[in-house]
Amino acid sequence: MSESEQNEARDRARLPDGVVVRAVRLSDAEEITDLINLPGYRAGTLRPPYQRVEEVRKNMENPSPGALNLVITVDGRIVGNCGLNRLGGRRQHVASIGMGVHDDFTGRGFGRILLAAMIVAADDWLDIKRLELTVYTDNNTAIRLYEKFGFEKEGLLRSFGYRAGQYVDAYTMARIRL
Numbered sequence: 001m002s003e004s005e006q007n008e009a010r011d012r013a014r015l016p017d018g019v020v021v022r023a024v025r026l027s028d029a030e031e032i033t034d035l036i037n038l039p040g041y042r043a044g045t046l047r048p049p050y051q052r053v054e055e056v057r058k059n060m061e062n063p064s065p066g067a068l069n070l071v072i073t074v075d076g077r078i079v080g081n082c083g084l085n086r087l088g089g090r091r092q093h094v095a096s097i098g099m100g101v102h103d104d105f106t107g108r109g110f111g112r113i114l115l116a117a118m119i120v121a122a123d124d125w126l127d128i129k130r131l132e133l134t135v136y137t138d139n140n141t142a143i144r145l146y147e148k149f150g151f152e153k154e155g156l157l158r159s160f161g162y163r164a165g166q167y168v169d170a171y172t173m174a175r176i177r178l
Contacts, residue, residue, distance in 0.1 A: 019110075021117040024069040024081065029057040031078045032071070040103035044139055046161050066095075068121055072114045079105040082114045084122060084131075093129040095122060111145055119149060123177055132174040134160065143171070151175040 015021065024032070033056045036047055063069065066086030071078045082099035086092065097118060101111045122128035134157065135142050143153075151173040160170035 015113065018075045019113065020073045021070055021114060022073070024060060024071055026057065026060055028071060028078060029053055029060055032056055032060075032081060035078055035081065035102055036100070038103045040106065041100045043163060044100055044136060044142065045098070066126075068118070068126070070114060070117060070121075072101075072110050072117075074105070074110075078102075080110050080114050082118045084118055084126075084128075086126065086128065093127070095126070095128045095131055097131055097133050106141070111142070112148075115145065115149055119175075129177050130174055131177075132172065134170045134172050136161070136163070137169045137171055143173075146173055146175075149175060 030053050033051055033053045035041060036045070036051055036056070037049065042049060060069075064085050065088070068084040070082045072080045072082075080099065080101040082097060084095045084097050086095045099111065099114060099118070101114075119131070122131055131151070133146065133151065135146065137156070152175070153171045154174050155172045157170045157172055159167035161168055
């Protein structure tokens, strides 16, 4: 990411009134479960339908070492989340990310704000050199967002996931901090 792109990411951290990016809390389990069960949100992930609050809470209680999980709220309501999982050993400079936005709040810039916050944390606080992710090839909105933040397509993963009765392809994308 160029210096101007880094500055743009920092500028995006200035939030509109009523919008907050913060760490996930255990008390968010029910609201996050509602979020990840939305059909549009779920379609962009590998999650099966009908996630239970108990499963989500259990995952929240036992994060992987080096994980960072954020939510974005509008007037106290969770409208998106993003997670970073740092790898270990000789790949400790790498983290994978995943994110999603509430079906009723897509296209309003919340994904951009959330991704900018995660990149600032990865770059300025966690010393992550490489951020990687997978995205379904038909998720053009997400692909454009990731590309704006310096992610590049590195490969095609054929029949990556099973969604709505058929196998779908995904891109593997990465962003290398220079």
